[in-house]
Amino acid sequence: MSQVRLSPYIRIAWDHTLHPPNKINRRALFDYELIYVKSGEMRVLIEDVEYRGVPGDIFLLKPRQHHSIEAMNDQPVRQPHLHFDLVYQSDSPTLKTSFLPVEAMSEQELRLFREDVTQELPNHFRLRHPLIFEKLLFDIIHEYESKHPYFETAATGLFLQLWAQLAREHLWSTHAAIATNWVQLERVKSYLNRHVDKDVTLDELASVANLSSSYLCRLFKKTFGVGPIRYHLIGRIEHAKKLIQFTDLPITEISELCGFLSIHSFSRAFRNAEGVPPTYYRNFPSRSEQ
Known part of the structure; x- marks a missing residue:
């Protein structure tokens, strides 16, 4: 990922609350999704690995990864999230969100998967400083909700800060000697x-x-x-x-x-x-x- 020049395109920026019994059934995304657990708890299954998300946790769902999401303890979970491309493509503005597993997709849909350039990053993060990430995330969502002039430019700048913060936290967590x-x-x-x-x-x-x-x-x-x-x-x-x-x-x-x-x-x-x-x-x- 460090070799990739990022040119992100944010597709969805949404402060969403998942209310049981509603859930996200098994699917694979064409793009990336970044989920922040603001309140409540959630069970996230990613490629048959189960995670328990608690407030402050972050999940990075990558292209083509099968996953499902549901709230735990019969309580709603507030999970603001972003759908995005890390590298802008010609179809970035028109790409839709997938709700299908790979085996149910057409040949045309199978060609929509983005190349994953985040192999070194995990699917689940538990940050030392989640409030920094949280503020940047909600600032991005606010830009998309308010749609002030040049909101996309402002949101892209905020996203690059957010992504750098996430990458730094991962570096520090996996290389204790650096911290x-x-x-x-x-x-x-x-x-x-x-x-x-x-x-x-x-x-x-x-x-x-x-x-x-x-x-x-x-x-x-x-x-x-x-x-x-x-x-x-x-x-x-x-x-x-x-x-x-x-x-x-x-x-x-x-x-x-x-x-x-x-x-x-x-x-x-x-x-x-x-x-x-x-x-x-x-x-x-x-x-x-x-």
Whole structure:
């Protein structure tokens, strides 16, 4: 999923209460559904695995997964939910909600299933901070209910925040070391961001974090997607790009301001990162021309 560029389309945003004996019989969706248990309890069967949902729980139903839903204890369950595509497709605005199992679908319906790009995510979440998720969800629902100008754009922005929160919570829950060392990781990242004017070493960063260099490197990459040295190099190159484009400083001086020992090492690192030489950005339109 981390490799996928999200362009979500929200199909349904609904604050719904399921009253027994009503229930959702076995079916498979073409798209995704995200359900939040606000109150009550629910039994959710997903591909023959049974879950008990209590307030604060989240269920992610994925394309083609058979599932059924019913309230427990003969009490209603408030379950605000979203139906959505993670990647916009040409038929996203016209796709309907499925209430059939796969075996009852036509050939045409079978072609409507979205590709699942969330294999690493579970079907059931029990969050540490459900109120953050809850607020974002109800803000999305409010946008769709009020339909103010540009509500779809506003809702899409909120959804991306919600999805990031869900992914982070999953990362923290499955990698306890990240949550345990979060303060140290943020300290290292802040240190790197403040020192784009010099080279750094792993030993130096390990001292900042009070962790071993090998452990820090593994943990940093797991958390931020790249190792600390690579992260720092990207930051230095980004800083250099701004100086090249928006100042008249000589490129040799810029390379020194970004901590490179020579113009040659700077040019080589810049080209490896950007695919173009530093002078490419010097030829961009200046701010006065924009």
